[in-house]
Amino acid sequence: MRVMGVDPGLTRCGLSIVEGGIGRKVTALDVDVVRTPPDLDLAQRLLQVADAAEHWMDTHEPGAVAIERVFAQHNVRTAMGTAQAGGVIALAAARRGIPVAFHTPSEVKAAVTGNGNADKAQVTAMVTRILGLRTAPKPADAADALALAICHCWRAPLLARMAEAEAKAAAARKRYTERLAEQRKAVRG
Template sequence: MPSRTATTCRTCSATSTSQPRCRPSSTPRTSPIAQPALRVLGIDPGLTRCGVGIVDVLHDRRVSLVHVGVIRTPSDAELPQRLLAVSEGIAAVIAEFHPDAVAVERVFAQHNLRTVMGTAQASGIAVAKAAEHGLPVALHTPSEVKAAITGYGSADKAQVGAMVARVLGLAEIPRPADAADALALAICHGWRGGATAPDAGATGGLTPAQRAWRAAEKSAAKRRL
C-alpha cells in the first residue's frame, strides 16, 4: 500500500504541462494514525484553472492535508489541447497520491455560457479520469459543500476558505480560490461519505471547528445589534 504521509503546501504552481507541483512546508506532518479511513481527491473543475486537493479523513473526522494545487491551461490554446492538459494533470495527481475516491463539484448553469461550457467539459474529463483509474466518483453541489464545511449552505467563498484552513490547521487560506474549493470538496465527501465514526452526528453533525465557527458568527451578530 502506498505511503500515506500528509504534507502541507505553502505555494502551488503548474508546470508547463499543467501538472500541479507543490512546495511543502519545512516540517511535513504525519498523521498520528498510520492508516487513514479515506483519502479523497477533490476537483473544482475549470478550463483555465482546475483546482485539485487531496486530504486524508480519519474515522473521528480529523482531516489532514496531503496535496493542493491548480492545473492551469492557457486561454489562447486550442480547446483539445486544454482538455488534454487537464486530463494529464488529473492523471498525474492520481498516479502520485493514490486517492480512494474522487469528489467533483456538480456543474450548474451560469449567466456566462462560455464559462459553464468550459467547466462542464473539465468536469467530464475529471469524472472520466476517475473511472479510468477505477475510482468511485461523487458529485456534490456547492450548497452541499458549504453546509458540510461551515454548517451553512449559503456561506460565501471567504467563509468556506477560512473554514478549510481552520479544519486543516493551515496558517493561511489556500490560493487561488479554486484550490480551497477543491479541498472543501474533498473534506465534504470524506465527512459525508462514511469516513466518520457512527457517533459523529451526536453533536448535530458539526465538528469542533464548525461549532467554534458558528459560535463566533453568532457572537459577531450580537455585537452588530
C-alpha cells in the first residue's frame, strides 16, 4: 500500500510518500516540506498548500492519505490554520476517491517509537532507522510526515479488522433486535 503522510500546516506542511510492504517493511519514496509566507492572504496560503498536495496525489497516486489530527494548541490561530490546511488536503483526496485517515500525534508517536509521549528527537531517530535512511529527515515536519505514513501502514490493517468486527457486531445486534420484536409480536398476537 502506498500512503501519503501529511503533517498539516500553513507556514510548513510536511508531505511524504511511503510504500508499505509485507509485515512491517516500509520504504520512503518522497518527502518534502511546503512553505507559504505568513504575510500572504489565508485563502491564498490554503491554495498553495492544496496545489502542492494535489500535485503529489496526481504524481504518486497514493492508495490512502494519512493526516495528523489537530488538537488544541497554545496558539488558537495557528491551530485553526493547521486544521484548515489538513481540511483542504482531505478534500483533495476525497475528490480523487482516495480514503483519508486521521491519526493523533500520540497514535503516531506510539506507532513509531512505542511511546505515545516521545519527543521530536526520538520520533526523528526512529523514522530514520525504520526507513533505513542515511541522514535524518529535516525539518521536523518532514520527519513527522514520514512518521504519519508509517503509522498508517501499520495501523490500517488493524483499523480495517476493527471496522469489520464492529460491522459484524452491529449486524448481529440488528438481527437480535428484529428477532426480539418478532417474538414479542407473536406473544401479543
